Amino acid sequence: MISIGICDDEAPTRRALRTPLERKLQLLGISYRILEYDSGEALFSHPEREYLDIFFVDFEIKPIYGMETAKNLRKRNSHTLLIFVTAYPDFVFQGYEVHAFHYILKPYEEHKIQAVLEQALEELGRDREPYFTLERKSGILKIPLKKVLAFSSDRRKVVIFLNDGRRPDFYGKLDEVESGLPDYFVRCHNRHLVNLNFVSALEKDRCICGALQFPVSRAFRQPLEIAFARLLLR
Incomplete structure (x- = not known):
């Protein structure tokens, strides 16, 4: 899922940006979540800011101006792609201070918004760590x-076993989880899906994964x- 933030103090302006973003994301079949903020203060009062993949921010928002909002976000989150929106082209060059990814000029043009979004998605695909x-x-x-x-x-x-000992869980089905994972996650049992990067040994009826052991059923042993073996040969 792609998490996108829009920060602008005018609701119609946020909507004018959000609508073409949603159209493009739906056309591409990408799962997304768009969060709106009417100020920099509103942004920093919500924990979701830590997980924004793309953040559109207006240079002229108040009381915390767009550049200050971007600087504060950058201190907390180094991976977010920052995209400035402004009616004044002269402000664009200030974006280099916070490693802005791109900019969009007002009034909005739908094709420009969608082109910048596509570039951002390509950048995320290259650099984003899988989560x-x-x-x-x-x-x-x-x-x-x-x-x-x-x-x-x-x-x-479904229980998630992490390498730091934590075990968060959630309501769901293992089949649905497996369908969205990289190929180094493999079933060893109807109830267990292991990360081969942590598997140190395979025995007749068990799989050693980090400090844990999981049963290996007959149906899943050969695959x-x-x-x-393929992973070891890479």
């Missing part, structure tokens, strides 16, 4: 896949052995 995303009441939780040892089904819940 598993959970939506909770407190906000979005993004878990880097490089920290996940395994996913396990426990009745109606698991083949996937593990």
